[in-house]
Amino acid sequence: MNRADFAADLARRRAAAGLSLADLARRAHLHRGYAGNVEHGHRWPTETVARALDSALDADGELLATWEAANHAPRTHTRNADEYPIELLELATRAEASDVSPTTLDLLDSRVDAIARAYTRLPPTELLREVRTSARQIGGLLDGRATLAQRRRLLTSAGWLALLAATLHVDLGQRDAASSARTVAGSLGRETEHDEISAWGWEVDTWTALVDQHWGRAKALATAGEDLAPKGSPAAAQLAMQAARATARLGDGPQVRAALRRAEIALEQQSADRPPDHHFYFDGDKYELYTGTTLSWLGDPAAENISREAAAHYQTSGRRRRLTTAYLDLGLVLARLRRPDEAAHFGVLALGANHLVPSNAWRADELVAAVSRYRGIPEVEELRELAAQRVLG
Numbered sequence: 001m002n003r004a005d006f007a008a009d010l011a012r013r014r015a016a017a018g019l020s021l022a023d024l025a026r027r028a029h030l031h032r033g034y035a036g037n038v039e040h041g042h043r044w045p046t047e048t049v050a051r052a053l054d055s056a057l058d059a060d061g062e063l064l065a066t067w068e069a070a071n072h073a074p075r076t077h078t079r080n081a082d083e084y085p086i087e088l089l090e091l092a093t094r095a096e097a098s099d100v101s102p103t104t105l106d107l108l109d110s111r112v113d114a115i116a117r118a119y120t121r122l123p124p125t126e127l128l129r130e131v132r133t134s135a136r137q138i139g140g141l142l143d144g145r146a147t148l149a150q151r152r153r154l155l156t157s158a159g160w161l162a163l164l165a166a167t168l169h170v171d172l173g174q175r176d177a178a179s180s181a182r183t184v185a186g187s188l189g190r191e192t193e194h195d196e197i198s199a200w201g202w203e204v205d206t207w208t209a210l211v212d213q214h215w216g217r218a219k220a221l222a223t224a225g226e227d228l229a230p231k232g233s234p235a236a237a238q239l240a241m242q243a244a245r246a247t248a249r250l251g252d253g254p255q256v257r258a259a260l261r262r263a264e265i266a267l268e269q270q271s272a273d274r275p276p277d278h279h280f281y282f283d284g285d286k287y288e289l290y291t292g293t294t295l296s297w298l299g300d301p302a303a304e305n306i307s308r309e310a311a312a313h314y315q316t317s318g319r320r321r322r323l324t325t326a327y328l329d330l331g332l333v334l335a336r337l338r339r340p341d342e343a344a345h346f347g348v349l350a351l352g353a354n355h356l357v358p359s360n361a362w363r364a365d366e367l368v369a370a371v372s373r374y375r376g377i378p379e380v381e382e383l384r385e386l387a388a389q390r391v392l393g
Contacts, residue, residue, distance in 0.1 A: 001066065006063075010039050054067075115127060119168075128169075159197040163181075163185045163201065165177075165184075170208050171357045195229070196235050199230070201225075203235060237270065240259050241287070241291075292330070303329060325363075328367055343371050350364060
């Protein structure tokens with residue numbers, strides 16, 4: 001028996017099993033091109049590879065026996081030391097084997113970025129469908145062959161998707177799903193040793209506490225996240241601003257301004273590697289909007305001009321959820337300045353635009369409660385009617 005007999009036996013058994021070369025290579029954990037060369041007699045496999053092929057074809061040792069006969073080597077053959085470098089070369093070949101192309105990874109990264117950029121424009125339910133589709137694609141790629149570097153890149157993309165999913169579930173009031181997605185994001189952040197993904201996980205927790213109006217917990221979570229976030233990262237800026245908002249609800253003006261300053265410094269230190277409308281970027285527009293929210297919650301009259309400027313900006317930007325937030329901030333500060341007609345007017349704009357997500361519903365309720373004691377004012381009555389319709393709906 002010669003080596004051509006082994007190649008022929010391999011080809012016959014693969015065909016009988018109904019496997020393609022790619023299927024065989026996948027089962028035997030070989031590169032497809034290498035498996036093809038073995039089957040066509042262009043490469044002579046080592047005993048390790050022959051065993052892997054025998055197992056992949058469920059040949060019960062018969063294919064291995066063919067290899068041994070052709071190789072004139074018994075099963076108990078003891079290898080010479082100079083055979084091991086070949087084995088190591090095969091290990092390197094397997095490590096470099098991949099079914100994932102660089103183009104696929106680039107397209108996937110672009111898709112994840114596109115979803116993150118659509119966060120303030122599209123409804124959460126629509127974005128969640130996009131997140132799930134991309135997550136399934138990543139799962140499929142991880143099931144195949146990929147290099148260590150490629151797997152790390154895929155897991156990093158999955159981490160960003162998990163963070164988006166967690167945030168969207170919070171926005172929709174789906175706490176269990178948000179908690180699960182947050183847990184996944186934390187795990188992937190640790191697995192990839194990606195400190196910014198881990199820090200954004202803390203931001204999701206902070207945002208949840210703010211929505212639930214747990215101000216002290218929100219401040220503590222934001223502070224813990226700031227300690228973890230890479231210096232000057234978007235996560236550091238976002239967490240500092242969330243700390244400012246939570247502290248504003250606690251009424252501590254000096255700490256509010258200290259947190260605003262930290263956010264400003266982090267904003268200035270950011271690298272410009274993401275577009276301004278990316279959810280995981282902290283742009284100057286967001287700083288202005290959040291400052292308006294913070295000062296509004298603190299009861300600072302300066303919030304009026306800041307929120308007016310933010311509202312004017314977002315009227316033309318197409319980012320409707322941020323526009324709704326600016327209207328609510330402006331309405332609240334005007335209510336506290338005892339200008340209920342103007343306050344209610346902006347509340348009507350916020351509710352009437354139909355871009356209010358469940359995570360911001362409590363803020364609308366707060367504004368309605370603040371102006372409801374001013375009965376008989378047309379704008380107030382219109383806002384009360386809109387609010388009642390929303391509850392009934």
